[in-house]
Amino acid sequence: MSSPTETVPVWLPTDELAHVRERVPMVYVDAVPVRVDHLGRVERVGLLLTSRPDGTISRAVVSGRVLYGETIRESLWRHLAKDLGSEAEPQLPASPAPFTVVEYFPDPQRSGFTDPRQHAVSLAYVVPVEGHCEPSQEALDLTWVTPDEAVSEGVQQEMTGGQDRIVRLALAHAGRLP
Amino acid sequence: MSSPTETVPVWLPTDELAHVRERVPMVYVDAVPVRVDHLGRVERVGLLLTSRPDGTISRAVVSGRVLYGETIRESLWRHLAKDLGSEAEPQLPASPAPFTVVEYFPDPQRSGFTDPRQHAVSLAYVVPVEGHCEPSQEALDLTWVTPDEAVSEGVQQEMTGGQDRIVRLALAHAGRLP
Amino acid sequence: MSSPTETVPVWLPTDELAHVRERVPMVYVDAVPVRVDHLGRVERVGLLLTSRPDGTISRAVVSGRVLYGETIRESLWRHLAKDLGSEAEPQLPASPAPFTVVEYFPDPQRSGFTDPRQHAVSLAYVVPVEGHCEPSQEALDLTWVTPDEAVSEGVQQEMTGGQDRIVRLALAHAGRLP
Amino acid sequence: MSSPTETVPVWLPTDELAHVRERVPMVYVDAVPVRVDHLGRVERVGLLLTSRPDGTISRAVVSGRVLYGETIRESLWRHLAKDLGSEAEPQLPASPAPFTVVEYFPDPQRSGFTDPRQHAVSLAYVVPVEGHCEPSQEALDLTWVTPDEAVSEGVQQEMTGGQDRIVRLALAHAGRLP
Numbered sequence: 031m032s033s034p035t036e037t038v039p040v041w042l043p044t045d046e047l048a049h050v051r052e053r054v055p056m057v058y059v060d061a062v063p064v065r066v067d068h069l070g071r072v073e074r075v076g077l078l079l080t081s082r083p084d085g086t087i088s089r090a091v092v093s094g095r096v097l098y099g100e101t102i103r104e105s106l107w108r109h110l111a112k113d114l115g116s117e118a119e120p121q122l123p124a125s126p127a128p129f130t131v132v133e134y135f136p137d138p139q140r141s142g143f144t145d146p147r148q149h150a151v152s153l154a155y156v157v158p159v160e161g162h163c164e165p166s167q168e169a170l171d172l173t174w175v176t177p178d179e180a181v182s183e184g185v186q187q188e189m190t191g192g193q194d195r196i197v198r199l200a201l202a203h204a205g206r207l208p
Numbered sequence: 209m210s211s212p213t214e215t216v217p218v219w220l221p222t223d224e225l226a227h228v229r230e231r232v233p234m235v236y237v238d239a240v241p242v243r244v245d246h247l248g249r250v251e252r253v254g255l256l257l258t259s260r261p262d263g264t265i266s267r268a269v270v271s272g273r274v275l276y277g278e279t280i281r282e283s284l285w286r287h288l289a290k291d292l293g294s295e296a297e298p299q300l301p302a303s304p305a306p307f308t309v310v311e312y313f314p315d316p317q318r319s320g321f322t323d324p325r326q327h328a329v330s331l332a333y334v335v336p337v338e339g340h341c342e343p344s345q346e347a348l349d350l351t352w353v354t355p356d357e358a359v360s361e362g363v364q365q366e367m368t369g370g371q372d373r374i375v376r377l378a379l380a381h382a383g384r385l386p
Numbered sequence: 387m388s389s390p391t392e393t394v395p396v397w398l399p400t401d402e403l404a405h406v407r408e409r410v411p412m413v414y415v416d417a418v419p420v421r422v423d424h425l426g427r428v429e430r431v432g433l434l435l436t437s438r439p440d441g442t443i444s445r446a447v448v449s450g451r452v453l454y455g456e457t458i459r460e461s462l463w464r465h466l467a468k469d470l471g472s473e474a475e476p477q478l479p480a481s482p483a484p485f486t487v488v489e490y491f492p493d494p495q496r497s498g499f500t501d502p503r504q505h506a507v508s509l510a511y512v513v514p515v516e517g518h519c520e521p522s523q524e525a526l527d528l529t530w531v532t533p534d535e536a537v538s539e540g541v542q543q544e545m546t547g548g549q550d551r552i553v554r555l556a557l558a559h560a561g562r563l564p
Numbered sequence: 565m566s567s568p569t570e571t572v573p574v575w576l577p578t579d580e581l582a583h584v585r586e587r588v589p590m591v592y593v594d595a596v597p598v599r600v601d602h603l604g605r606v607e608r609v610g611l612l613l614t615s616r617p618d619g620t621i622s623r624a625v626v627s628g629r630v631l632y633g634e635t636i637r638e639s640l641w642r643h644l645a646k647d648l649g650s651e652a653e654p655q656l657p658a659s660p661a662p663f664t665v666v667e668y669f670p671d672p673q674r675s676g677f678t679d680p681r682q683h684a685v686s687l688a689y690v691v692p693v694e695g696h697c698e699p700s701q702e703a704l705d706l707t708w709v710t711p712d713e714a715v716s717e718g719v720q721q722e723m724t725g726g727q728d729r730i731v732r733l734a735l736a737h738a739g740r741l742p
Contacts, residue, residue: 130736130739131739195741195742198736198741199736199739199741202664202732202733202736202737202741203736203737205664205665205733207729207732207733207736208729
């Protein structure tokens with residue numbers, strides 16, 4: 031139901047964004063990119079190597095803010111294209127319901143998901159991706175790991191702020207948690 | 209995972225709220241209160257008669273803003289207690305995933321869900337409620353209708369801004385859409 | 387997790403099938419084929435014109451029995467290929483959870499979903515389909531209708547045994563119930 | 565939609581059951597009993613100590629066959645009452661959709677979920693339970709463990725045939741997988 035009068039998504043200057051971040055929760059989307067076989071079974075999980083809000087360089091899934099005037103689907107598409115490159119072909123889910131809701135708080139004790147900058151409510155989706163993917167812009171690297179590798183101690187320790195848990199929840203949703 | 213250091217939810221003065229509402233999407237929750245039988249089947253849907261953002265007096269489900277520092281579950285609890293009274297006993301779902309996401313825009317063409325005040329992203333839940341319910345504070349009335357009545361033309365026309373559609377989506381999720 | 391020792395799906399002779407059908411519920415899958423846009427929004431629903439268990443020629447979604455030894459994903463794939471042709475490219479969902487469970491009973495009063503032959507428990511999925519589709523084998527026709535058309539009185543009356551309700555539940559799950 | 569003409573669930577003699585078990589997949593339900601706080605968060609998971617189809621005495625969730633003529637909700641209720649006692653008050657979910665589908669095969673390589681007796685397709689639900697619970701009939705014991713304990717190596721090793729994985733998938737669905 032887009033229309034000629036649809037609102038143009040609004041970017042905020044840095045100081046404005048800092049101002050609102052102290053007053054209301056931000057809306058975010060998290061997308062766990064996966065490669066699936068012809069029967070839809072998850073074979074690989076895509077993990078970015080990227081600079082995180084907590085100052086670390088860590089493995090993470092695709093994540094970003096939903097802008098004023100932007101739909102959830104448009105935001106998912108924008109962040110996936112930004113992080114996986116323009117040749118990636120994400121298959122956005124037919125249902126708008128996320129598989130889980132991730133609540134990020136500055137306080138690490140609050141929910142186990144942390145973001146020192148803000149309180150954010152993130153809708154999390156598993157997104158099968160076809161086509162060639164390459165890390166673009168801020169991501170330093172993109173690796174595709176098997177479900178077993180994704181939950182291995184080595185890989186889980188490379189994720190901070192609860193990103194490791196998002197990956198496990200996503201694999202469980204897909205019936206592929208080892 | 210609550211803690212002694214948990215953030216106190218932040219209320220905003222009216223002008224502050226107006227300011228941020230023009231800059232970022234707001235996080236909301238929608239709760240469709242239902243009465244269920246001992247097997248969990250929805251028998252009744254609770255509809256409030258209330259003053260809506262569009263200026264009408266209309267039938268609606270429980271809905272409200274998530275405050276800075278407040279979890280989704282705390283917010284659901286607060287809005288259900290406010291609208292159904294302190295003797296209501298809502299059974300919040302074990303899973304944090306909403307059954308659908310409702311995107312409200314000022315522009316009625318954008319998604320079919322409208323709120324003239326803001327762009328809001330609302331997590332929608334079906335919430336079985338036990339105990340005595342009575343409309344409190346802003347609600348003028350609370351009626352429990354059957355699934356058949358809830359989707360009847362008469363009742364649907366008493367709902368504005370897409371509230372009728374939320375009720376149909378909730379009934380479908382519960383397998384009770386006639 | 388297929389393996390060299392995997393069980394070969396077992397077909398039953400007609401009299402054997404009749405025998406077990408009177409003793410245990412059958413496992414079925416229902417797949418609602420959809421065309422989606424690049425953002426994953428449902429634009430069309432695929433309806434077969436086919437001979438139904440109740441003896442009518444009616445519109446219906448893809449539906450079929452899960453064989454002994456066959457996984458749900460293999461069964462979905464087999465029935466979609468059989469009904470939509472070998473050039474159809476179904477995108478099976480990453481999650482094994484159906485959006486609803488349809489319980490068919492011989493008695494039309496029991497659940498509203500009827501099958502005069504048996505008690506069947508069917509796992510229902512919304513399946514985006516790419517590629518060329520053509521009705522194969524038993525289906526007489528395949529039509530792609532918009533969500534509005536799918537719930538119109540004319541189309542709904544062409545569906546029997548609760549198939550119209552499955553289509554509405556699927557559209558609701560996809561956030562596209564008008 | 566029960567009715568006076570509703571089919572009476574059909575029990576099968578042992579040899580009849582053995583016969584159909586070799587011909588079609590059986591319909592099962594799995595219920596993971598949980599204790600939740602007033603906000604719906606899972607605090608404890610209920611694990612039975614019981615004699616399993618593989619001949620071991622192991623920890624397991626509530627599980628059982630759906631009879632001919634029985635609805636999924638009736639079957640869930642029957643098995644929960646049988647295993648947790650008549651004073652248990654299970655809160656069956658409003659939605660008929662399971663959080664996952666568990667496919668049991670005799671071959672342990674097929675899906676990771678095994679049942680030497682049969683191919684079974686099981687609809688799995690997380691079920692909050694109130695009231696007094698005590699193991700009845702075949703169960704030797706019932707223990708309530710925290711999410712952390714449930715996924716600890718000690719407890720996970722007491723579960724066979726994939727029961728440990730069902731518990732992890734259930735906790736993930738509830739957002740409580742550590």
